[in-house]
Amino acid sequence: xxxxxxASPATVQEAIDLLGPTWNDAELLAGxxxxxxxxxxxxxxxxxxxxxxxxxxxxRIEVTPTVVxxxxxxxxxxxxxxxxxxxxxxxxxxxxxxxxxxxxxxHGTVGGDLCQRxxxxxxxxxxxxxxxxxxxxxxxxxxxxRYHAIFPEGNAYYVCPSSLAPALAxxxxxxxxxxxxxxxxxxxxxxxxxxxxxEEREYVRQPREVLVxxxxxxxxxxxxxxEIRQRQLLDWPLxxxxxALRVDGGKVVSARVFLxxxxxxxxxxxxxxxxxxxxxxxxxxxxxxxxxAVQGARPLSGNQYKVQLAATAVKRALSSLI
Amino acid sequence: xxxxxxxxxxxxxxxxxxxxxFLKGSGAVAAATALVPGSRAEAxxxxxxxxxxxxxxxxxxxxxxxxxxxxEPRVTLLDALRNHLNLTGAKKVCDRGTxxxxxxxxxxxxxxxxxxxxxxxQGREIETVEALGPDHPMVQAFVEHDALQCGxxxxxxxxxxxxxxxxxxxxxxxxxxxxxxxxxxxxxxxxGIREAVVxxxxxxxxxxxx
Numbered sequence: 348x349x350x351x352x353x354a355s356p357a358t359v360q361e362a363i364d365l366l367g368p369t370w371n372d373a374e375l376l377a378g379x380x381x382x383x384x385x386x387x388x389x390x391x392x393x394x395x396x397x398x399x400x401x402x403x404x405x406x407r408i409e410v411t412p413t414v415v416x417x418x419x420x421x422x423x424x425x426x427x428x429x430x431x432x433x434x435x436x437x438x439x440x441x442x443x444x445x446x447x448x449x450x451x452x453x454h455g456t457v458g459g460d461l462c463q464r465x466x467x468x469x470x471x472x473x474x475x476x477x478x479x480x481x482x483x484x485x486x487x488x489x490x491x492x493r494y495h496a497i498f499p500e501g502n503a504y505y506v507c508p509s510s511l512a513p514a515l516a517x518x519x520x521x522x523x524x525x526x527x528x529x530x531x532x533x534x535x536x537x538x539x540x541x542x543x544x545x546e547e548r549e550y551v552r553q554p555r556e557v558l559v560x561x562x563x564x565x566x567x568x569x570x571x572x573x574e575i576r577q578r579q580l581l582d583w584p585l586x587x588x589x590x591a592l593r594v595d596g597g598k599v600v601s602a603r604v605f606l607x608x609x610x611x612x613x614x615x616x617x618x619x620x621x622x623x624x625x626x627x628x629x630x631x632x633x634x635x636x637x638x639x640a641v642q643g644a645r646p647l648s649g650n651q652y653k654v655q656l657a658a659t660a661v662k663r664a665l666s667s668l669i
Numbered sequence: 670x671x672x673x674x675x676x677x678x679x680x681x682x683x684x685x686x687x688x689x690x691f692l693k694g695s696g697a698v699a700a701a702t703a704l705v706p707g708s709r710a711e712a713x714x715x716x717x718x719x720x721x722x723x724x725x726x727x728x729x730x731x732x733x734x735x736x737x738x739x740x741e742p743r744v745t746l747l748d749a750l751r752n753h754l755n756l757t758g759a760k761k762v763c764d765r766g767t768x769x770x771x772x773x774x775x776x777x778x779x780x781x782x783x784x785x786x787x788x789x790x791q792g793r794e795i796e797t798v799e800a801l802g803p804d805h806p807m808v809q810a811f812v813e814h815d816a817l818q819c820g821x822x823x824x825x826x827x828x829x830x831x832x833x834x835x836x837x838x839x840x841x842x843x844x845x846x847x848x849x850x851x852x853x854x855x856x857x858x859x860x861g862i863r864e865a866v867v868x869x870x871x872x873x874x875x876x877x878x879x
Contacts, residue, residue, distance in 0.1 A: 350722035353742035353788050361717050376789065383745065383784045384765045395719070396742065398789050424778075448851030449829065450769065453778035454785070580850030581767070 352395040378454035381463040419458030438570035442514040467505035475545030493649040498610035513589040513607035520563040526556040539612035573664035588660035616640035637662035732800040749787035758798035769852030772825035779832040798824040810869035818856035838874030
C-alpha cells in the first residue's frame with residue numbers, strides 16, 4: 348500500500364472539505380472491506396483517505412410515511428436486522444443477507460456496497476476498468492470471461508458487483524449525494540454509467556461527493572430477490588434477480604425486474620416487465636417473463652451458463668411472490 | 670511497497686537472527702526514513718486534523734489495555750497487532766478480507782483485521798485470540814473435537830466462532846455452517862469445527878449465567 352494522509356472528520360461538510368477534484372486526491376473510507384484491497388493491489392492510490400466512521404448522522408435508518416432513508420454507513424448486518432426494513436423490503440434484506448461473511452456484513456456498509464469497484468480480474472490486476480490490452484482492444488472477450496457480463500455495454504464487460512443495487516433499483520430508490528454545491532438525488536437505476544476511459548469511474552458520484560443515504564419510496568410494492576451462487580458462502584453471486592410489483596384485482600399493474608451480476612449496471616429487463624403487465628401472476632406467465640428477461644443476451648466465450656441462471660433467478664424471485 | 674513484501678522474501682530464519690527480530694528491525698528503519706517528510710498536521714489551521722503520511726502516534730485498546738504505537742496511516746490493524754504489539758495470534762494469509770485467518774473482535778463484532786486501518790481502529794474495543802487463552806470453552810472444544818489440522822486458520826476460526834456462539838447459544842450444526850462463511854480452512858476440518866461450536870456455545874451460555 349502506498350503512503351497516504353488520513354483524516355477522520357465528524358461531519359459530512361468537513362468530509363467534503365477534505366476531498367479533492369480528482370480521484371487521486373482522496374478516497375472515502377467506510378467499512379474498508381473493498382478500499383483497502385484496492386489500495387494494496389495498487390488499483391487506486393489516493394493521496395488522502397477520509398474516514399467516515401465518526402459521522403454518526405450517516406448511521407441512521409429513518410422511516411417517514413413516504414420514504415425509508417437508510418444512512419450510507421448502516422452496515423449490511425444492521426440492514427438485515429432492521430425490522431422496519433424487513434417488513435417493507437424483504438428484497439433488500441435477502442440481498443444484504445446474501446453477503447455471507449459475518450466479518451464483511453459487520454463492516455461493509457450500504458454506501459460501500461453501492462460504491463465498491465467491480466471484481467473483474469482484469470480490472471483488479473491493473474488493466475483498467477475497461478480491461479484494455481496493449482493493442483488498445485478489450486481483453487475480456489478473448490480472455491477468461493466466465494464471470495463477466497452477458498449484457499455487455501460498449502467495451503464494458505465487467506459486472507456491477509453491488510448486492511443491493513438491483514433490489515434498490517427495482518424499488519425505485521434513489522441515492523442522496525452531497526457535494527460543495529449541495530445535495531442531489533439520483534435514482535439507483537441511473538447511478539451507474541459506462542466509463543469512456545479507464546480513468547473514469549463506473550458511477551456518477553464525483554470525487555467531491557459523498558453518498559450520504561439511500562431513500563426508498565414507501566410504495567408498498569411486493570418485492571423479492573433471488574440470488575444464484577456457485578458456493579453457498581463467501582463469494583459474490585453469479586446472477587441475481589430483484590423484482591418489485593403491484594397486483595391489483597388479480598392482475599399485475601406495475602412491474603420492475605432488475606438483474607444483477609450480468610451487466611455493468613443493474614440490468615432492467617423491460618421485456619420481462621412487459622410480459623408480466625396486465626396478467627395474473629401465475630406459473631405460466633412467470634416462465635414467460637423469465638424467458639423474456641434474458642432476450643438479447645450476448646454471452647461471451649465462457650459465460651453462456653449465466654443466461655440460464657439469470658432466467659432461473661427471475662423465475663424464482665417472481666415465484667416467491669405468489 | 671509495504672511490510673508484507675519483505676515478509677514473504679525474508680526466507681527461513683537464520684542462526685542468531687530470527688525472522689521476527691529481522692522484521693522488527695527493518696520496520697524501525699522504514700519508520701525512521703518515513704519520519705523525514707513528517708506529518709502535515711501542523712500546517713492545517715481549521716477542520717479535522719490530518720495525519721501522516723509519516724508515522725503518527727495512535728492509541729489502541731487491545732484486550733482491555735490501552736496500547737500506544739507509532740505507525741503510518743497505511744498500516745492495517747493486523748500489521749499493528751502482529752508487528753508492533755507482538756500479538757501474532759491473528760494470522761496474515763490472504764490479506765484481502767477473504768480467508769478469515771486474521772479475524773479479531775472489534776466492539777464485539779467479528780472483523781478482518783487486514784481490512785481495517787490501525788489508525789481507524791482507535792477508540793474501539795479490540796479483542797484478539799490471545800484474550801481467550803487456553804482454558805476458554807471454545808479453545809477447549811476445538812481440541813476435544815479435533816477441529817484443526819495444520820492449525821493456521823484456527824485462531825481466526827476460534828475468534829469468529831466465539832463471536833457467533835455468544836450471540837447464538839442454542840445454535841445447531843446448520844446454523845454454524847452458514848455463520849462461518851467468513852473463514853476458510855483448507856485442511857477441511859469443518860466437521861470438527863461445527864461440533865466444537867455447538868458444544869462451546871452451550872458452555873459459554875452457562876458461563877454467562879453463572
